[in-house]
Amino acid sequence: MKKLLPFLAFWLLSSVALAEPFIIQDIRVEGLQRISAGTVFNYLPVRVGDELTENDARGIIRSLFKSKYFSDVQLERQDGILVIKVAERPAISSIEFVGNKDIDSNELLRSLRQIGFAEGQVFEQAMLERVELELQRQYFSRGKYGVQIDSQVTPLTRNRVGVRITMTEGAVATIGSINIVGNSAFTQKELLDQIESTTGGWFSRITRDNQYSRQRLSADLETLRSFYLDRGFVDFSIESTQVTISDDKKQIFITINITEGERYRINEVRLAGHLIVPEEELFGLMTIRQDAVFSLREITRSTENLTNRLGNDGYAFANVNAVPEVDQENREVNLTFFVDPGRRAYVRRINITGNSKTRDEVVRQEMRQQESAWISTQQVERSRARVARLGYFEDVNVETVPVAGTSDQVDLDVSVSEMASGSLSAGIGYSQAEGIIFNANVSQRNFLGSGKHIRFGFNNSRVNTQYSFGYTNPYATVDGISQGFNAFYRKTDAFEANLARFTTDTFGGDVNFGLPISETNRIFVGFGYENTDVSLPSQASGNRIQRYQDFIDKEGSRFHSWLVTLGWSSDTRDSAIMPTRGLEQTFTAELATPIGSLEYYKLRYNTSWFYPLSDTYTFSLRGELGYGDAYGSTDEFPFFQNFYAGGIRSVRGFRANTLGRRVFDDRGNDLPIGGNMLVTGSAEVIFPVPFVGSNLRSVRLSAFTDVGNVYDVKESFEADLLRYSAGLSAIWISPFGAMAFSVAKPLRKQSGDETEVFQFTLGTAF
Structure with a gap:
């Protein structure tokens, strides 16, 4: 409401001063210090020669306030001249942080600069309040719930202000207790051993595993859910989670309410869909079996095995979905894997990018997936691994890209990020067995991008003096x-x-x-x-x-x-x-x-x-x-x-x-x-x-x-x-x-x- 009062006052004032419309013969801006007149004119919705009405006056004031450069705007008419009187908002001369130990000052300044709160920028009280809330949020994420943030704005000469933000960080809130309610199949200790959050131990000052984190708690809840689903509890659910803080804001108390449900077993495993691979072979790839305890992990693993097997025969876009049918009365699950192999795909081209030094042939000779052949996920992965093992590239990625206008062709885009494949080193080392060791080595594992390896070495110690070339x-x-x-020369003193x-x-x-x-x-x-x-x-x-x-x-x-x-x-x-x-x-x-x-x-x-x-x-x-x-x-x-x-x-x-x-x-x-x-x-x-x-x-x-x-x-x-x-x-x-x-x-x-x-x-x- 306080922000609206100046605007309403100036709007009423302009209505009185400009009660009658008139033709603007000229526009004059008064009160500018740092802002150029051109900047003001860019925000004006009117120009010389326009007729200024009451609505136009309101639009001028609204546009100039919206620019956030001004704290006061007044309009006056002097004959045919529109006079705009402004009061600029102060500029931020300096930003100082006091008491921040967990967060580096330079890091804070960089992050504030990204949102427009920096030295030289226009000062806004609303922006400062946003900064305080963001700082508080960052400290909360670090477990310091007792943090106090105080901001002081000091007026300076030439319409500037200095901003001083004082932070009293307080102590990190630790987890006082974690209580899981509703468990019967597993003990409290067994469940707490699965999650990362803990009340702490001897090394918690180093590991900080007893500090509360919302992100960590969310991950822990998913871990609990996976733990139960992997052990047959299909109906498991987390009913609620309560997180409370002590009055002194130094301890966090976590209560997790769960419903375990009953343990289910697999009654039957079926295959459905278009089985282009013999059914016996597909069943052999499944890690989930009849009469076994229901396990989401094993179902996921079985799905991946089936998908990879289809991919080896060229069905790169195969889709395998596991659909469970839950029999709550008998606590059994009938599991059906629906197989949709899609269209078989050929590799049209293998495109290699990123190899500015290494020749294409060096990469292609490691490729086990060939052009014009059925695509095989096994051969594609093997190709990627062999290229990565060359040691010439920092990163190797292989993407399967469908060819536009066809349904059975793909391109393999092999993108590599080259790294230095040569080395020149000279140094000194020490070994208890060999004493002080002087060495120098020149090695180029990818000579002129050809994949050839040359090396020269020198080694000198109490035991060995050696020169080598390869x-x-x-x-x-x-x-x-x-x-x-x-070729080598070596002198050895056995004693x-x-x-x-x-x-x-x-x-x-x-x-x-x-x-x-x-x-x-x-x-x-x-x-x-x-x-x-x-x-x-x-x-x-x-x-x-x-x-x-x-x-x-x-x-x-x-x-x-x-x-x-x-x-x-x-x-x-x-x-x-x-x-x-x-x-x-x-x-x-x-x-x-x-x-x-x-x-x-x-x-x-x-x-x-x-x-x-x-x-x-x-x-x-x-x-x-x-x-x-x-x-x-x-x-x-x-x-x-x-x-x-x-x-x-x-x-x-x-x-x-x-x-x-x-x-x-x-x-x-x-x-x-x-x-x-x-x-x-x-x-x-x-x-x-x-x-x-x-x-x-x-x-x-x-x-x-x-x-x-x-x-x-x-x-x-x-x-x-x-x-x-x-x-x-x-x-x-x-x-x-x-x-x-x-x-x-x-x-x-x-x-x-x-x-x-x-x-x-x-x-x-x-």
């Missing part, structure tokens, strides 16, 4: 046969790796080929050459291992090896970095042929299996087996080719490379020598960082149990010699490289074993 063409042929080569004293200088290279035999399986073959020079300590030093000296005396110290490598790999994991499901297996056989100085072979098998226990927990099993032996004219397996165990990448809790047989040097030092047979394994439960959630994908923790050992050529496998450990580990894919940490306690060890409770590696692979 090239791989993953599609050397149209059939997906890969071809590549590598710095906790082993007996010897050093090796090795250079060489190889060429390799990979042949895909299925979507997830690949075999490969390689041919290589290695030149190895082995050095032992001088006899005068007293650090010599006699067994090593005997090998050198018989075989020499410089070796030329011509190697043939055969291998097989299979990978069904959902991610190569932080997998949560799938199986990876690799088997490699390396043979040093009789052409070279030594004749030996090495067999190696690695496997990692991941199984999701829930959305955030994953169970993992890892195993590695290795075996090597000499053949032909070589009597003993080369000691510098031995396997080693222990350390953060093997059996945690034991010092790196120290497991297995130990021998004495000339000075009586007891030193590990590794062995020609390796057995290690691990079981882990992987979980996210507590109080942070699963969104932090670069860090994950695990509780593990490790087992393993190495066996010398003069030993046979004995389970009693296996070492065990258990502990916790953390992996962080940081901007500085991969970091791994573990705290482990050996559960089975023997005299002479070297243990380490805490182990870590920074900036190196793991």
Whole structure:
């Protein structure tokens, strides 16, 4: 009402002053300070030469007030001149926030600017009141119901005002109690365990799970509804929800009134409609069965399975609806799946967009869905996954677009968002096993957009000095046969790796080929050459291992090896970095042929299996087996080719490379020598960082149990010699490289074993 009084007064005044109509000969505006006269003229409904009537005068006043620039408008007539006298509203000179701890001031200023409340804008009291209500709403959403907001407007010179908003935030209101009324099939604790809202615990100050949120409560109600519907309670309903607040506005009390109803079972499952797939096969895809408890989750899963199966045969727009018939008297449900396959669709074109650097052929050679073929949802998803696994794109989306004017053709629009596929890195890391590590790497995984991979690396540590260069063409042929080569130089000081004293200088290279035999399986073959020079300590030093000296005396110290490598790999994991499901297996056989100085072979098998226990927990099993032996004219397996165990990448809790047989040097030092047979394994439960959630994908923790050992050529496998450990580990894919940490306690060890409770590696692979 207060806002209408000035307008009514000026309207009455104008009616008196302009009682008689007249022709406007000129228009003059008085009282302007910041607003230009042109702005006023833009709002006027009349022009020079028009006849001004009483209604026109009212329209002028209404238009100028509507502009919100003016707090006062008066009209006068001076002969044939229309005089418009205005009083401008003040401008906002400054906005200051006091007492806001939960909400950043810059964030507030940005949000207010979007609604027109900012420095330089016209000040409106009504807008300030809106700002106060919005601030109050934001604090309420944060659980601070006792917030007090006070605004102070200070007049300044040149028709300006300063706005100061003081916020007394108060304490966060916590949930005092959650009471579910009407439950009988499940206990209060069972139901409360399903929802996120809680009255709190030891870590609630960090997790804030005891703070009330309307959005969280709504999600909790849906969770309860799904919980009951998945367990057969078809008639379940939430009757009401009461949320009350204490007088001091520091505690929230929640009461949820439910009606459970009775538990229903599935009496009969039927299929209806156009069954273009054999009925027996469709029934086999259903996870809901006759005589089972009614479950909405299993019905949804069955519907998805049927839809996907039809999509594999080209029916991309198939529609499957599950219609329940509820028999309340017998507490049974007859379930009918109505199948409408629609028209079978062909893929007319595959359109690729977003690949500004990568050539079309690089993407197309990963596509398993072909043009002019029936569309298959399985092949489309497989194509998307293969393109995403290239590592060239940040995001890959595939859309099925119907072709206009046809009912049986679609286009596949593959849109990619390219990411940097090259890297230049130089850095420093540290590993307990290798000490300080200097490294530099240049890698281009998508050289000139061709999909070819080139790499150069340098690594320097107490244990290894290594230079390497490699090239791989993953599609050397149209059939997906890969071809590549590598060249390297490596110098190794075994004593710095906790082993007996010897050093090796090795250079060489190889060429390799990979042949895909299925979507997830690949075999490969390689041919290589290695030149190895082995050095032992001088006899005068007293650090010599006699067994090593005997090998050198018989075989020499410089070796030329011509190697043939055969291998097989299979990978069904959902991610190569932080997998949560799938199986990876690799088997490699390396043979040093009789052409070279030594004749030996090495067999190696690695496997990692991941199984999701829930959305955030994953169970993992890892195993590695290795075996090597000499053949032909070589009597003993080369000691510098031995396997080693222990350390953060093997059996945690034991010092790196120290497991297995130990021998004495000339000075009586007891030193590990590794062995020609390796057995290690691990079981882990992987979980996210507590109080942070699963969104932090670069860090994950695990509780593990490790087992393993190495066996010398003069030993046979004995389970009693296996070492065990258990502990916790953390992996962080940081901007500085991969970091791994573990705290482990050996559960089975023997005299002479070297243990380490805490182990870590920074900036190196793991």
